[in-house]
Amino acid sequence: MQNMRHIWFLAAKDLTIFVRDRASLFFFIVFPFLFIILFNFLLRGVGSEDSRLELHFATREPEGGLSHLILAGMETKDESLLAPGEPKIVREKDYAAARLAVEGGKLGGFIAFPENFTRALASGEPLELEVFADAGRAELRTALGGVARSLAAELAANQVVIRASVALLTESGIIPADEPSIAAAVRQMMGKITPAGGGSSLISFKVEKVGEVKETNPSDYVVPGYLVMFVFFAAAVSAEMIVRERQNHTLERLLATSVGRSSILGGMFLGLVIKGLIQITIFWVVGILAFRVDLGHSPLGVVILSVLMVLLSSAFAVMLATLVRTQRSAASLAVITSLVLAPLGGCWWPSFLYPLWLQNIAKISPHAWATSGFNKLMLFGANLGDVVPEVVALACFAAIFAVVAIWRFRTSAV
Amino acid sequence: MADDFVIVRDLHRSFNGFKAVDGVSFTIARGEIFGLLGPNGAGKTTTIRILATVLRPDSGEVIIGGHSATKDPQAVRRIIGVCPQELALYEDLSALENLVFFGRMVGLSGGEAKEQAMANLRLMGLEERAKGKVAKFSGGMKRRINFAIALMGHPELLFLDEPTVGIDPQSRNHIYENIVALKEKGMTVLYTTHYMEEADRLCRRVAVMDGGRIIAMDTPYGLKSRIGDPAKVTLEDVFLHLTGRSLRD
Ligand SMILES: Nc1ncnc2c1ncn2[C@@H]1O[C@H](COP(=O)(O)OP(=O)(O)OP(=O)(O)O)[C@@H](O)[C@H]1O
Ligand SMILES: [Mg+2]
Numbered sequence: 001m002q003n004m005r006h007i008w009f010l011a012a013k014d015l016t017i018f019v020r021d022r023a024s025l026f027f028f029i030v031f032p033f034l035f036i037i038l039f040n041f042l043l044r045g046v047g048s049e050d051s052r053l054e055l056h057f058a059t060r061e062p063e064g065g066l067s068h069l070i071l072a073g074m075e076t077k078d079e080s081l082l083a084p085g086e087p088k089i090v091r092e093k094d095y096a097a098a099r100l101a102v103e104g105g106k107l108g109g110f111i112a113f114p115e116n117f118t119r120a121l122a123s124g125e126p127l128e129l130e131v132f133a134d135a136g137r138a139e140l141r142t143a144l145g146g147v148a149r150s151l152a153a154e155l156a157a158n159q160v161v162i163r164a165s166v167a168l169l170t171e172s173g174i175i176p177a178d179e180p181s182i183a184a185a186v187r188q189m190m191g192k193i194t195p196a197g198g199g200s201s202l203i204s205f206k207v208e209k210v211g212e213v214k215e216t217n218p219s220d221y222v223v224p225g226y227l228v229m230f231v232f233f234a235a236a237v238s239a240e241m242i243v244r245e246r247q248n249h250t251l252e253r254l255l256a257t258s259v260g261r262s263s264i265l266g267g268m269f270l271g272l273v274i275k276g277l278i279q280i281t282i283f284w285v286v287g288i289l290a291f292r293v294d295l296g297h298s299p300l301g302v303v304i305l306s307v308l309m310v311l312l313s314s315a316f317a318v319m320l321a322t323l324v325r326t327q328r329s330a331a332s333l334a335v336i337t338s339l340v341l342a343p344l345g346g347c348w349w350p351s352f353l354y355p356l357w358l359q360n361i362a363k364i365s366p367h368a369w370a371t372s373g374f375n376k377l378m379l380f381g382a383n384l385g386d387v388v389p390e391v392v393a394l395a396c397f398a399a400i401f402a403v404v405a406i407w408r409f410r411t412s413a414v
Numbered sequence: 415m416a417d418d419f420v421i422v423r424d425l426h427r428s429f430n431g432f433k434a435v436d437g438v439s440f441t442i443a444r445g446e447i448f449g450l451l452g453p454n455g456a457g458k459t460t461t462i463r464i465l466a467t468v469l470r471p472d473s474g475e476v477i478i479g480g481h482s483a484t485k486d487p488q489a490v491r492r493i494i495g496v497c498p499q500e501l502a503l504y505e506d507l508s509a510l511e512n513l514v515f516f517g518r519m520v521g522l523s524g525g526e527a528k529e530q531a532m533a534n535l536r537l538m539g540l541e542e543r544a545k546g547k548v549a550k551f552s553g554g555m556k557r558r559i560n561f562a563i564a565l566m567g568h569p570e571l572l573f574l575d576e577p578t579v580g581i582d583p584q585s586r587n588h589i590y591e592n593i594v595a596l597k598e599k600g601m602t603v604l605y606t607t608h609y610m611e612e613a614d615r616l617c618r619r620v621a622v623m624d625g626g627r628i629i630a631m632d633t634p635y636g637l638k639s640r641i642g643d644p645a646k647v648t649l650e651d652v653f654l655h656l657t658g659r660s661l662r663d
Contacts, residue, residue, distance in 0.1 A: 016511070
């Protein structure tokens with residue numbers, strides 16, 4: 001209890017000092033948006049000329065399977081009727097030919113229905129749509145993955161109804177319990193759900209959503225990139241403030257009071273976290289209101305990634321402060337790490353444009369994981385489940401930084 | 415002695431092989447003002463930092479108010495107040511905010527902290543400047559705030575490490591008067607200074623340190639009698655007699 005109060009007073013003291021400092025307030029809040037406005041302007045138009053996203057579909061089912069019916073329903077018949085941003089659905093006639101096209105680089109990728117699709121739908125086996133995409137086109141792969149998942153989820157929901165109906169029909173003897181008859185019945189039911197010609201209302205709803213995300217607003221890319229960069233930067237630069245505590249001898253004074261070392265560290269950390277939370281709130285509010293940023297399917301995922309970014313940046317700052325002796329070295333190390341890690345981690349331009357080896361090196365930076373998570377969520381229509389690796393990676397970074405900071409602070413002299 | 419409030423036994427502390435404190439032992443009785451004198455680099459500040467639980471000794475024992483400084487530092491921290499040799503202030507906060515913050519750190523409630531802060535600022539003649547930013551203060555004002563912070567929470571034992579260094583006679587005298595007032599209230603104080611006449615007037619006993627060791631310890635009167643007529647020689651004469659005239663740094 002006493003410890004919590006100490007931690008809070010220490011954090012409040014740091015925040016008071018921070019708020020009084022006009023220059024750092026400017027640097028912390030106004031400066032990032034100057035960058036965003038500039039880059040938004042530079043990137044405007046990029047991506048808007050390749051007007052429409054094309055989603056290619058194929059099926060491995062033999063002719064007569066349900067997937068053929070669904071595809072016929074989904075296929076875009078008249079492009080001129082599509083709403084802006086709605087993707088064009090292209091039906092590949094032949095699975096093998098489509099694969100060859102991808103391998104030959106003629107096609108980026110496609111989604112395929114499995115061979116046993118109709119049977120799986122009727123029997124309740126898991127429905128897995130196959131995504132086949134060029135290994136080099138991570139963003140398309142992710143986009144197709146997102147579409148496939150939402151389709152599968154949609155179909156699984158119908159599956160329950162269909163299974164129950166089939167069971168009812170066979171038990172009551174209305175249809176014979178052999179496979180062809182059941183398939184025919186399922187076909188009929190599915191046909192009702194996905195009326196050929198008009199496009200299914202259920203499925204098209206999900207696809208439309210993907211199209212919406214794909215509408216290229218540069219802010220969807222620029223804002224999270226700069227959020228990652230500046231959250232980290234602002235925290236790292238604050239390491240200097242902690243070093244100042246030591247150089248001004250106020251740390252020594254604190255150590256002679258009954259405030260424990262862990263509370264002192266906790267107070268510094270909390271002060272940074274509160275600053276970071278204020279920063280990300282401003283970022284997202286301004287991003288949404290002024291730059292029309294779209295958070296994608298999972299705003300919760302965006303929030304989780306942002307908060308993790310704050311936690312790991314704060315832990316990094318405390319760690320940095322325990323590793324250096326002087327304010328000057330704290331400040332220059334903060335600037336150097338921030339300016340190296342930000343472009344490496346894809347804060348300035350998309351890291352999926354980098355060669356693979358550089359993308360792999362970039363994985364040592366928390367920035368890469370954070371931007372990859374934001375891009376997945378905000379550009380490629382991914383769900384919270386898809387960014388679990390990013391969430392875990394960012395949490396690990398935070399934990400490692402915190403452990404080093406605690407260990408150094410325990411053993412370091414004043 | 416039964417009423418020894420501070421007991422220091424055979425304290426050692428080295429920095430990279432250099433013996434800063436080399437076998438220091440002394441005691442301070444409750445209510446006593448004990449002077450720790452010595453040339454630059456003698457080891458006074460290092461000794462105080464060990465007693466204030468900021469620094470761990472390599473060996474030796476420190477008992478303050480019945481608590482071991484190494485085994486139960488938290489208990490010691492609750493009864494001490496420290497005025498460090500270097501100014502230890504938040505320059506971007508006001509005088510009042512500095513005092514209130516450290517008051518809360520020693521466990522005072524918001525109301526108590528504010529009350530004591532104002533009282534201490536009044537003692538230091540800084541009432542009017544309570545809301546002023548410390549960065550804008552003169553050296554003497556900063557020293558007085560540095561001293562005032564040590565009084566927050568009414569500690570039983572004060573460590574005053576050169577509280578009057580580098581300031582004008584007015585500020586110095588002001589702090590001096592305050593220490594006299596504290597003495598009259600029965601405060602126990604460990605006091606270091608390079609102003610020998612201050613030590614002479616304030617301290618019941620003084621220890622003279624040099625090269626990490628205590629080379630003499632007595633009442634000022636006793637020390638003066640060692641080299642001549644105590645009415646004629648000064649503590650400064652004794653100091654120079656004991657530590658020699660060569661420069662230390
Ligand atoms: N943290 C440290 N690291 C290395 N050496 C140190 C450290 N602290 C003190 N010393 C050395 O120990 C010796 C004693 O220093 P200390 O500060 O205790 O002296 P002092 O008696 O307080 O001197 P002054 O009157 O100048 O304040 C000095 O030589 C100093 O350089
Ligand atoms: Mg000293």
